[in-house]
Amino acid sequence: MFADVILPLPLHAIFTYAVPAGMQEKIGTGLRVVVPFGRRKYYTAIVKAVHGNAPANMKVKEIHSLIDSHAVVNEPQLTLWEWISFYYMAPLGDVYKAALPSSMKPEDLLTRFTPKTGTFIQVNPSLDEGTVAGLLGRAKKQQQLMDEIGHYLVTNQKERLSKSELSAFACYTPSVFNGLLQKEILLTLSLETGRIATGLRPTRDPYPLNEHQQKALTQLNHCFVEKQTTLLHGVTSSGKTEIYIHLIRQMMAQGRQTLYLLPEIALTTQLTQRLQAVFGDQIGIYHSRINDNERTEIWQKMLSENPYSIILGVRSSIFLPFQKLGLVIVDEEHETSYKQQEPAPRYHARDAAIMLSLFHDAKTLLGSATPSIESFYNAQTGKYGLVTLSERFNGMMMPRIQLVNTRDLRMRKKMKTLLAPALIEEIEAALAVGEQVILFRNRRGFAPMIECSNCAWTPRCSRCDVSLTYHKKGNQLVCHYCNSHYRLPTACPSCHEESLKPLGLGTEQLEEEVAQLFPGSVVARMDMDSTRGKDAYERIITGFQEKKIQILVGTQMLSKGLDFDNVRVVGIITADSLLNYPDFRSHERGFQLMTQAAGRSGRKNRQGVVIIQSADPGQEVYSFVTRNNYDAFFRRQLAERKMFNYPPFCRLIRVVLKHKEERKVEAAAALLAEILRKTMKERLLGPNKPIVGRIQLFHIRELLLKLENGLSPQKVRDTLKNGEEVLRHNPQLKYVTLYYDVDPL
Ligand code: ADP
Ligand code: ZN
Ligand code: ZN
Secondary structure, three states: EEEEEEEEOOOOOOOEOOOOOHHOOOOOOOOEEEEEEEOOOOOEEEEEEEEEOOOOOOOOOOOOOOOOOOOOOOOHHHHHHHHHHHHHHOOHHHHHHHHHHHOOOOOOOOOOOOEEEEEEEEEEEOHHHHHHHHHHHHOOHHHHHHHHHHHHHHHHOOOOOHHHHHHHHHHOOOOHHHHHHHHOOEEEEEEEEOOOOOOOOOOOOOOOOOOOHHHHHHHHHHHHHOOEEEEEEEOOOOOOOHHHHHHHHHHHHHHOOEEEEEOOHHHHHHHHHHHHHHHHHEEEEEEEOOHHHHHHHHHHHHHOOOOOEEEEEEEHHHHHHOOOEEEEEEEOOOOOHEOOOOOOOOEEHHHHHHHHHHHHOOOEEEOOOOOOOHHHHHHHHOEHHHHHHHEEEEEEOEEEEEEEEEEHHHHHOOOOOOOEEEEEEHHHHHOOOOOOOEEEEEOOOEOEEEEEEEOOOOOOOOOOOOOOOEEOOOOEEEEEOOEEEEEEEOOOOOOOOEEEEEOOOOOOHHHHHHHOOOOOOOOOOOOOOOOOOOOHHHHHHHHHHHOOOOOOEEOOOHOOOOOOOOEEEHHHHHHHHHHHOOOOOOHHHHHHHHHHHHHOOOEEOOOOEEEEEEEEOOOOHHHHHHHHOOOHHHHHHHHHHHHHOOOOEEEEEEEEEEEEEEEHHHHHHHHHHHHHHHHHHHHHHEOOOOOOOEEEEEEEEEEEEEEOOOOHHHHHHHHHHHHHHHHHHOOOOOOEEEEEEEEEO
């Protein structure tokens, strides 16, 4: 008997091992085994299949040991792994590595998951009242303590006391306790407690839906009859989340699970509380800030007889073992953080979720106020269902969006600060009545660049081809690509003049200036720098919610799904920088970010105001934003995509090559391009040096494949693999790193 196993290594191959006699009854697909691999190394592998076919002409090694008695990975999961490995051209071993929590696949076999236990005190259940009374005899203190413990357990509806609860009886000396333990009236016991909170009870029913929401829900259910995937296009604050809650309830009534995907951690706090209020501990939370042991516990619970009904999680939660998945909700489906960038597998969690759902015969709901061009196109062409919700909840008005021409204001000497006079006026008006303000700037740090005003020297990272960002805090220069920190020189190293000047504007500087402009208000900043510490993010959000902070300055972190009810003014500072990336998606990103940011403003009974500061307000995309016209924006984008042949009219694969020696990566890219061009012809673009041509000492070159829809993916993959083979057999170039980014963002 043989077993094909997947190893947690960046390998495409499946390896076959012999199953020892004593293990044959117990082994099966989805179980973990320990296998020898390479010299003296053992790994935790997953059994993919068990069969009787001896591999030809090779000696097979034996499985060392079996870890599980039940599968920890189910069939739909394995199917998903294979799909991801094939579609994203990533080694199956890398998919396995990404899928399982580390402590479930220990490499040194010592760092196993350890269950968390706690010590508890319990009244001996085998003693009746009379026996207890007899045992207590005339020991007064012991009698009193027993009375108090009994009372405590009854009033708190508990069966036993945890160690920390003993402090409630601190007035009794240890000898009183010990006496009761010796008489075995009280027992100590050690129990597995788990790291995840349980026992959380729902505190409210779902809100009844209003007529628009109800109509949307009916339409969604209708769409799901025919379509596996449906897009809910609902403006910001239209109450999409409440509709999701009702759908989840429907699923639970059918005994099926829901996976609720979010783009990133920043969104979870508010939403978690909202869902826990309705679903209590039926909901499991799976995101990057929970530790590995907690992940393992969630995984185990999902395998158990009593799994979570709902998982709220970031992209990696698609890998959890769902037993009866009925629905996947992909909230803010347009968000780019759904795409994994590094390391492999470079999968898109939205697209992988649609496949996961398919493998479970479940439904997928994509939700967004600003759908991606790809998804909206799929909805328009009938591949997905489409439901639209265009009213904000509770009659809240859409904000008034005003564009301010900062170039014009500068020429007329009206821009005295970073904020246009119109924005300052609106802020003052809001603050005067206790309403709040959000200001966006898409660059963190104090200034994106430092320049010598004498000789134009700029400091650059020694490991990457980028200029360094100045951070006033700590007076440092920071590389935003590799996070290297440098001290700011006092004089220019090139001309020795003391003439280094910050150029451009980051959130740090904006915060400083805003604090000076509005000295009576509390200003806080939210970006990657200010939210590093544990709970820092929650503290800022809570502070803002409780109105302890009046003005919040931050990066796009702020634009994401947060729900504040007292924000009157939203300002977008130097909006042009959102649009000027040399990327075919830059206007899509800009539209989404501005519309989402604008969506943070508005409150019941009063219209919010959004001010967009631009030096080039004639750009068409601004008119779509100010008129809140997604459809016109979509048509315009689609026409451009068609004209220049970009997705959804074709598929892209980026081929990335990296090496520390520039001439090697250059030669490898040229060689690969030459081979691929033979079959791919004009579908192949490049090699190109990307804008940032070197990161962390590695020089980078890229090839881009533009593949017409309908071209066989298998053929494309074969061609690429052939090219890769040639490279691997070239003695000079075989160590050049090569990877694929399928559907790059
Ligand atoms: P979206 O997800 O579309 O941005 P939300 O679901 O967050 O919108 O709804 C916006 C606000 O309106 C939230 O504070 C939410 O609690 C409230 N809300 C939405 N629908 C209802 C409802 N049917 N009953 C009561 N409050 C609702
Ligand atoms: Zn200089
Ligand atoms: Zn760097």
